[in-house]
Amino acid sequence: MQNINGDGGGSRSNKPWTPTFCTIIDAETTSFSYLACSNCERVLPNDSLPNPPTCAVCSNKYTFPTASKRLYRLLLSIAISDKVIPVMCFDRAARVLVGCSADELFNFCKSHPFAEEKMGEILEGEMCQMTLCEPKNGNAQHLRVVSVVPLRAGFRPAIHTLRLLYGVDNSHRSSN
Numbered sequence: 001m002q003n004i005n006g007d008g009g010g011s012r013s014n015k016p017w018t019p020t021f022c023t024i025i026d027a028e029t030t031s032f033s034y035l036a037c038s039n040c041e042r043v044l045p046n047d048s049l050p051n052p053p054t055c056a057v058c059s060n061k062y063t064f065p066t067a068s069k070r071l072y073r074l075l076l077s078i079a080i081s082d083k084v085i086p087v088m089c090f091d092r093a094a095r096v097l098v099g100c101s102a103d104e105l106f107n108f109c110k111s112h113p114f115a116e117e118k119m120g121e122i123l124e125g126e127m128c129q130m131t132l133c134e135p136k137n138g139n140a141q142h143l144r145v146v147s148v149v150p151l152r153a154g155f156r157p158a159i160h161t162l163r164l165l166y167g168v169d170n171s172h173r174s175s176n
């Protein structure tokens with residue numbers, strides 16, 4: 001398993017902090033993922049679509065073509081006591097809330113109209129304990145979610161609720 005951001009070796013200046021609890025009040029689900037190289041997890045340009053983008057670094061290094069995959073980049077607004085702040089959820093944290101890979105959710109949304117909006121609605125109001133840190137990347141302006149623990153008893157990842165809503169059989173894979 002690689003790091004979430006392809007950008008390793010940054011200086012970790014600010015310590016992560018964990019507020020007692022926070023509430024998700026909004027989820028920006030219209031663009032919840034980005035394409036990354038499945039080998040090195042570098043961000044791939046989206047503008048080369050419809051042809052699958054290839055990783056410039058890996059295609060130089062290896063003779064076989066490298067595939068791409070989707071990783072989460074989910075922007076949430078969370079309320080901590082009386083403040084509302086935007087935070088960025090990358091793959092590991094977002095998977096806890098959504099319950100499947102970004103590729104899986106992307107495909108689900110492609111074949112189920114308004115699934116992104118529904119997912120946003122499902123996540124809204126969810127109470128969690130989040131560990132937050134300053135972004136490692138200098139260009140990023142939002143706090144980053146390091147880890148998330150849903151606090152509600154009976155919490156189900158969003159994909160479970162989506163499958164129920166759309167009447168999709170859940171038999172082939174249930175990761176909890």
Ligand SMILES: [Zn+2]
Nearest residue numbers: 037040055058
């Ligand atoms: Zn690569």
